[in-house]
Amino acid sequence: MRPTWQPPQDYRSRPVAILGAGVLGRRVGCIWASAGYSVRLRDPSEQQRADAITYIRENVEAYSAKTGKTPGPFEAVEDMKEAVENAWLVIEAVPEKIELKTATFAELETAAPQDCILASNSSSYKSSEMISKVNDQTKSRILNMHYYMPPQCMIVELMTDGYTSPEIFPFMVERSREAATLPYVARKESTGFIFNRLWAAVKREILTIIADGVSVPEEIDSMWLEMFIKGETIPCRMMDKIGLDTVAFIENHYVHERGLSPENTVDFLKTNYLDQGKLGDKCSQGGLYAPDDKPTTAADPLKQAELLVLDVGLSASTPNTTSGQILKLTTDGKSYEAILTDQALPDGLAVDQTCGRMFWTCMGxxxxxxxxxxxxxxxxxDITTLVEPGVVNTPKQLSMDHQAQKIYFCDREGCRVYRCSFDGSDLEVLVDNIGDDLTSQETIHDWCVGVTVSPALGKFYWTQKGSPKGGNGRIFCANIVTPEGQSMSSRNDVQCILSGLPEPIDLEIEEDTRTLYWTDRGEIPWGNSLNKTSLNEAGLLLSVDTSRDHEILTRGLNEAIGLKLDVPNSHIYLTDLGGSVYRCNLDGTHKERIFSEDQRAFTGIALLKS
Incomplete structure (x- = not known):
């Protein structure tokens, strides 16, 4: 019976070794140093070693902004044995020559500790092609660990060599997340791993289109931008939306026209999906996605888009503390329906279309x-309670880190910022302004209201609105990862990026342009407004040419609360307690009221994408 694999002993105090200090090797080294690990880079070239140290020294603080850790020490050496001495992880990033990689692993078998994990960063070779000169015990510690190009792309793909101990993968997934990378595990060996196989098919067909004279590069890139980037189209969801029977029909035409094999396309779909009645979104059996994972709004792509809007219930004909509702509203404002009623002052709202669920807070x-x-x-x-009544005080805006499947929300009177998983587990306090003293009237200065999170910047942001119409509102930020050894009430990474605001409420960030938007329900002339400011690469305030450090995009709202960015369509949706829903351009122009009802008081808002 194979013994259960155990993590390397004392790995936190042992170094990570990177073999090869080239463009990618030095970036991988910077990743691990930013997570607080000691890093040794090995390269026979003195110039490469010097350049690698310079790169890490100049960039490790920026990488560490995403991990929340104090950077670990780093050095570059020439000798292999010195590099891997006592290492718990070795990542080879030597030139893409299979003979060299095979020889490297043979050398590591004797030079590296016997519990050390040995990984290849190869982008073109499977690690199983490099292990002909090592024994079976060593093979169980070897895997592919392929990085792309940090810091622009923080993805890492993990893949077995055919012998790798299965327990290594969850361990390395957690260590990779600790280093602010996004790990994906290939279920089996595959030349090209996951993404490179996808990219290989895309570039092959693009070159064929150009060679056939069907289109030109500029038009192809333009169509890709509109369809997949601005349109946020994702391939497996799109096939389910189109219908797998239609996908099979189209692919069958290509099979006959081009003389292709149907084995992994038409035949695969027929055997595993079509014959079982799994046609995609149009049937109850689901498709590539299981029916429980399918967004219930997925339908005809030409269908009118919709919004979810929270009515707090305080303006209802018979107002009480449980008359709140969740409305589904078309973006033209012409039709709506209440999909949930009897809510206890609902305030924050967000949607994850991948899992097909909405998440909201009730203030109580x-x-x-x-x-x-x-x-x-x-x-x-299928209503599920994630945080039971009585655990928190007055939860307000709710925001999501979709990749990490985490929910962030503010607790107003509790003066805290919280985070939990999509299922409500792992509830944690990220920021605590006052501890257990909730009686002082001074606490209103520390009320936390709006929150948004930026995984790309490694930070979350929140508003502290201050007293009503008081003009002492502020916006703060902190690292997603709490600094090591610090607590929710004493962390030293909390920074106030804006102050002296009328009464800031809800926040949202557009990561590509590093633009922070927020509503303000304070007094005129600066309140009841939509605002924005620009952030730098570290996620802090970018100096602007205005005396107020931010720009007021539009005013004239009636107790402004919720906002939702619709970047692909260059729109922003807004709500107010006066019972109106608005839409404007990203620059605040062409504001229009798309829905209004006197007996409504709107708070949170979310967009349902067709």
């Missing part, structure tokens, strides 16, 4: 610590 009865957080399918069914 004012003055009582009975706030709660819930989730449900997008049609309002």
């Amino acid at each position: 009865v004012p003055g009582k610590p009975d706030g709660a957080v819930y989730s449900a399918k997008l049609d309002g069914s």
Whole structure:
């Protein structure tokens, strides 16, 4: 019986060794140094070693902004044995020559510690092609660990060599996340791993289109931008939306026209999906995605887009603390329906279309610590309590890190910022302004209201609105990862990036342009407005040519609360307590009221993408 694999002993105090200090090797070294690990780079070239040290020295602080750790020490050496001495992880990034890689692993078998994990960063060779000169025990510690080009792309793909101990993968997934990378595990050996196989097919067909004279590079790139980037189209979801029977029909035409094999396309779909009635979004059996994972709004791509909007219930004909509703509203404002009623002052709202669920906060009865957080399918069914009433005080805006499957929300009277998983587990306090002292009238200065998160910048942002119409509102930020050894009430990475605001409420960030947007329900002339400011690469305020450090995009709202960016369509949606939903351009122009009803008071808002 094979013994269970155990993690390297004391790995946190042992170095990570990178073999090869070239363009990619030095970036991989910077990743691990930013997570607080000691890093040794090995390269026979003195110039490469010097350049690698310079790169890490100049960039490790920026990388560490995403990990929240104090950077670890780093050095570059010439000798292999010195580099891997006592290492818990060795990543080879030597030139793409199979003979050299095979010889490297043979040398590592004797030079590296016997519990050391040995990885190849190769982009073209499977690690199984490099292990002919090592024994079976060593083979169980070897895997592919392929990085792309940090820091622009922080993805790493992990893949077995055919013998790798299965327990290594969850361990390395956690260590990779610790270093602020996004790990993906290939289920089996595959030349090109996951993404490179996808990219190989795309570039092959693009070159064929150009060679056939069907189109030109500029038009192809333009169509890709509109369809897949601006349109946020993802391939497996798109096939389910189109219908797998239609996909098979189209592919069958290519099979006959080009003389292709149907084995992995038409035949695969027929055997595994079509014959079982799994046709995609149009049937209850699902398709590539299981039916429970399918967004309930997925339908005809030409269907009118929709919004989810929270009515807090305080302007209802018979207002009470449980008359809140969640409305589904078309973006032209012409039709709506209540999909959930009897909510206890709902305030924050967000949607994850991949899992097909919405998440919202309910403030509960004012003055009582009975706030709660819930989730449900997008049609309002399958309601799940994530944070029970009584755990938090007055939860407000809710924001999501979709990749990490984490929810962030502020607790107003609790003066805290929280985070938990999509299922409500791992609830943690990220920021605590006042501890257990909730009685002082001074705490209103520390009320936390709006929150948004930027995985790309490694930070989350929140508003502290101050007293009503008081003009002492502020916006803060902190690292997603709490600095090592620090607590929610004493962390030293909290920074106030804006102050003296009328009364800032909800926040949202556009990561590509590093633009932070927020609503303000304070007094005129600066309140009841939509605002924005620009951030630098570190996620802090970028100096602008205005005396106020931010730009007011539009005004004239009636107790402004919610906002939702629709970047592909260059729109922003806004709500107010006056019962109106608005739409404007990203620059604040062409503001229009798309829905209004006197007996409504709107808070959170989310966009349902067709």
